[in-house]
Amino acid sequence: MTRARIIAPLCAAALLGWPWLTDDKFLHHVGVLICITAIAAASLHLIIRTGHVSLGHAAFMALGAYGSVLTVMGLGLPWPAGFVVGTAAAAALAAIAGPILLRLTGKYFVLVTFLFGEVVRMAIVENAWLTGGSNGIFDVPPLNPALLSNRAYYYFALLFAVFGVGLCARLLGCEYGRAIDSIREGERLAECSGVPVIRVKVTVFIIACALAGVAGALQAHYIRYVGPESYSIVQSLNLVVMNVIGGMASLPGALLGTVFMVTLPELLRGYVNLQQVIFGAILFATMAFNPGGLIEVFHRLRAWLRAAKPNAIGGVSSTVRGS
Amino acid sequence: MTVLLTVERLSKRFGGVEALAELSFEVAETEIFGIIGPNGAGKTTAVNVISGVTRPSGGMVRLAGKDVTGLAPHVLVENGLVRTFQATTVYAAQTVRENLRRGTYRQIYAGLLPSLFGTSAARAARSRSDRYVEDVMHWLDLTRVADQVAMNLPYGFQKVLGMAIGLAASPRLILLDEPAAGLSAQETDHVRDAALPSSSSITTCASFRTCATACS
Numbered sequence: 001m002t003r004a005r006i007i008a009p010l011c012a013a014a015l016l017g018w019p020w021l022t023d024d025k026f027l028h029h030v031g032v033l034i035c036i037t038a039i040a041a042a043s044l045h046l047i048i049r050t051g052h053v054s055l056g057h058a059a060f061m062a063l064g065a066y067g068s069v070l071t072v073m074g075l076g077l078p079w080p081a082g083f084v085v086g087t088a089a090a091a092a093l094a095a096i097a098g099p100i101l102l103r104l105t106g107k108y109f110v111l112v113t114f115l116f117g118e119v120v121r122m123a124i125v126e127n128a129w130l131t132g133g134s135n136g137i138f139d140v141p142p143l144n145p146a147l148l149s150n151r152a153y154y155y156f157a158l159l160f161a162v163f164g165v166g167l168c169a170r171l172l173g174c175e176y177g178r179a180i181d182s183i184r185e186g187e188r189l190a191e192c193s194g195v196p197v198i199r200v201k202v203t204v205f206i207i208a209c210a211l212a213g214v215a216g217a218l219q220a221h222y223i224r225y226v227g228p229e230s231y232s233i234v235q236s237l238n239l240v241v242m243n244v245i246g247g248m249a250s251l252p253g254a255l256l257g258t259v260f261m262v263t264l265p266e267l268l269r270g271y272v273n274l275q276q277v278i279f280g281a282i283l284f285a286t287m288a289f290n291p292g293g294l295i296e297v298f299h300r301l302r303a304w305l306r307a308a309k310p311n312a313i314g315g316v317s318s319t320v321r322g323s
Numbered sequence: 324m325t326v327l328l329t330v331e332r333l334s335k336r337f338g339g340v341e342a343l344a345e346l347s348f349e350v351a352e353t354e355i356f357g358i359i360g361p362n363g364a365g366k367t368t369a370v371n372v373i374s375g376v377t378r379p380s381g382g383m384v385r386l387a388g389k390d391v392t393g394l395a396p397h398v399l400v401e402n403g404l405v406r407t408f409q410a411t412t413v414y415a416a417q418t419v420r421e422n423l424r425r426g427t428y429r430q431i432y433a434g435l436l437p438s439l440f441g442t443s444a445a446r447a448a449r450s451r452s453d454r455y456v457e458d459v460m461h462w463l464d465l466t467r468v469a470d471q472v473a474m475n476l477p478y479g480f481q482k483v484l485g486m487a488i489g490l491a492a493s494p495r496l497i498l499l500d501e502p503a504a505g506l507s508a509q510e511t512d513h514v515r516d517a518a519l520p521s522s523s524s525i526t527t528c529a530s531f532r533t534c535a536t537a538c539s
Contacts, residue, residue: 175438179425189412193429194400
């Protein structure tokens, strides 16, 4: 409890303060991308926690992005209306598709969500009158002239990220989260303890896809362009990799994976020819040495520190721990 | 004594195999009812059909006068009918206490929003079920292994834990599917004592000795 009281303000200070340590717009840009992607990765983490790996999560980001952009540009409504429409569109599609998709398990769910994502992408490409087809929609207006700088948009995206990730954390931490974990670890047993398995899965799926919609809308108004290729299987797969590389069964793992997967390609921009090769090699090595995910590094570090402690401060350690 | 469960002409066919043929019986309040038979006789099928895991081909199940034939397992749990599994079915990676907390879902679940916002009703339900979990552990002699991870426990304890998860849902009627299969005589006694305090139960066994000592 006391430790959380020290760590939380430190984290808050770091998140709020770092953009003022540098004037590098590129770093601010990476910060914005991390905030947006963190919402998407954390929301996919919710679905993964119910025992389903979705390969179509980017499709719901696309719905949020197109929904918001079309509301703002097509109907001329203010951006909050756009965000609401985009989020609602993603949630509505999840409510329709969820009850069907979530009755599939394991590899069948993976394959069908992959196809589902491609169907959504094709629908966007084919309906050029509405969506601009493969070219997408250019010149999306900024949300507000004050949000034109990367630094300002970082704080805007951070607000949404704190809310979105916080919602995921709270959902997993409360009694509902216990039901979610029960389903993943023993679906039949959970059902025989009274957990309405399908209902819980569908509810979680709708919440997660709505959050993906928020991430999509945030991204579209930041990049100020929407196109179908931003929401292809590559993006869906990236979100899955973030969860796997961070540690499948923990939300901090998913966030760690997000930072890793967003930052690394950006840092490797200098080596254009080798970018993909180096990225692949690092990814491979990380997974090979940390099968439990990046979060495992922290656990090992903590265990190592704990083992080292008695030597450092001798017999006092027990009283220190007791305080 | 009032009748709690009525099973009438219950049948289950798998293709050409008739696993259950017009099974009929009644279980009264606080009665312990045994179903005995060799392997393949259809005991587990009976448990599966009554608990809603599989749907019957014909017949009817009534719980306290209400027709519950073919309802989903979680609906039956809400009505007080809980089953256990023949194989040790527990949350292997969790502690004994956490296993039981998950078993109390029926009592603690206050709805998504109350649970999300941690309303006082949700917190009250939580502490009530925590107390109940401690009671169940004490009752089944699991308190000393409360913080152990389930998969590290001996087989007999896992079997008892599987039953404890069922009892944590505070059922009116518990269906025990071969609670004594694969256990030594001593472990069987432990399991049998665990089954006794519950209100009513149906137990299936392959051995006459267990069945005779457990049932009323």
